[in-house]
Amino acid sequence: MSDIQSRQIMEELMLRQLGAHVLSRHGINTFAKFEINGQKISYLFNINQNNLYYLQRISPYQMPLGKFKLSTDVVEAISNDFQLMQNATGSGNYEVLSSINSSFLEARVMLEKQFMDYNIDKHKLDELCKKIDDLKQYISSLSDDASTIDL
């Protein structure tokens, strides 16, 4: 028995004592790493409990990319996303995009922490929802007067 299998027993016991339903299975985590324009682009996929491939981009920032039935679909998804990232990293605004995405992630963490630690007033949450809707509208309008990118 390996060290990993032994530790798995410990983890499962502690999680079950917390009341969790735990399912462990052998699997393979596949990492696909690229480097373009000095930027590392990495993907990770594995097979989830429903026998679907779960794909996510893990670098330069985390982004779930979907669930797929066939391995060929996963490869195609990576290929398409990589092409888009290849284009994006060549843009002069890429660093700004990266920074904005990191800020979004930070904001999500902040929001959850505020919600978990304090009794937030419903009106403030409604106001926040409205501001996010406004932000989404603004994001949609970014492509107004902008030319399409041909891949």
Next chain:
Amino acid sequence: MENLSQIIAVAVFIVTFFFIISEKIHRTVAALAGALSLIIVKVIDQSDAISFIDYTTIGLLIGMMIIISVLKRTGLFQYLAIISAKMAKGDPMKLIIIFGVVTAVLSAFLDNVTTVLLMVPVTIAISKMLSINPLPFVMSEIICSNIGGTATLVGDPPNIMIGSAVGIDFMSFVVNLGPVVLIILPLTAIILRFIYKKDLIVDESVKMQVFTLDEKSAIVDPKLLKQSLFILALVVIGFFIHGKLGYESSVIALGGAVLLLLFSSNDIEDILVEVEWPTIFFFAGLFIIVGTLQEVGVIPMLGKGLLDLTGGDVRTTGLVVLWSSAVLSAFLDNIPFVATMIPLIQTMGASGMDIGPIWWALALGACLGGNGSLVGASANLIVAGMLEKEAPEHRITFIGFLKVGFPLMILSIAISTVYMLVRYL
């Protein structure tokens, strides 16, 4: 030509042994490379090599590994650990004894290395939940598992190898080694409690926390658990009577494994991937290398040398084998040592010496010797690594283990010496 074969065989053995001990390459790779080199340079041919592999040992190991792989999925070990903790009412003074004894009993019927690797993570988890130092319980489990595993044919790989090579059945192991284990085990558990007594005094509030643990949630598959326990009971009964039934112990173990695979709804690939194939291939490679040493006459020469040294005296030979195998097993991998000693002792037997007691000396020394140091058993090192990660403030160092394990090992061998002298020598 015979001399050249002997020289090559010895050179391959020494180089392989060097790599196994130094861990410069994985021991399985070393053993397989050694075995293959003997075939390539035609010291032995392929059919010889295959015939040297002890399929009873291999079959027994595989069978027990599959059984444990299925049992593990039921949550049985976690359940036993929580029940033990509740039986002790959270009192660490009682817990150190109970955990040691439970591990020892399980180790007698399931491979002791795997039993430790199943019990220790659970012990660390329970200790974390109760906020107590896991080290005393972990040490108790490691040391008691080696002792418990000594008592039966299936409890420790050296016994499996000896039993298979010599045709000693399960019952014979229990009758011959059970009594001395029953003396060593409680004494060791009590001494461990004394050694760690300062760490075993906790507040009542800590003890009461044990009742917050839920043993029922540890059982993952109640139906499979019942089936597994029933089949395990059949396997244990099978071990006790396999000699009378005329079956090798491997048939019993593999039979139990196949039954469990039939009843288990788990994917067979998930079960079989957990069989320790590197260990199985390590054994195969080792059997080929040692078989070659036997075939080319090296081991018969060594056997004659040992006979000359001891004058063929059973008592002297028995004590030399007992103590040397214990000390060597404390610091070296005992499996290659036992694999080499078996044909050596058989050679001495062929010259007319009564080697019956020598087998028990070898079994006691090789099994109990594993308690001598951190490197004495592979489970010790994995457990030390686990503690280093999960509870670094309570990690086991080489010297720390040596201070506790080595004296206890010497005590167990001293008791075994008295036992051997009274009963056999």
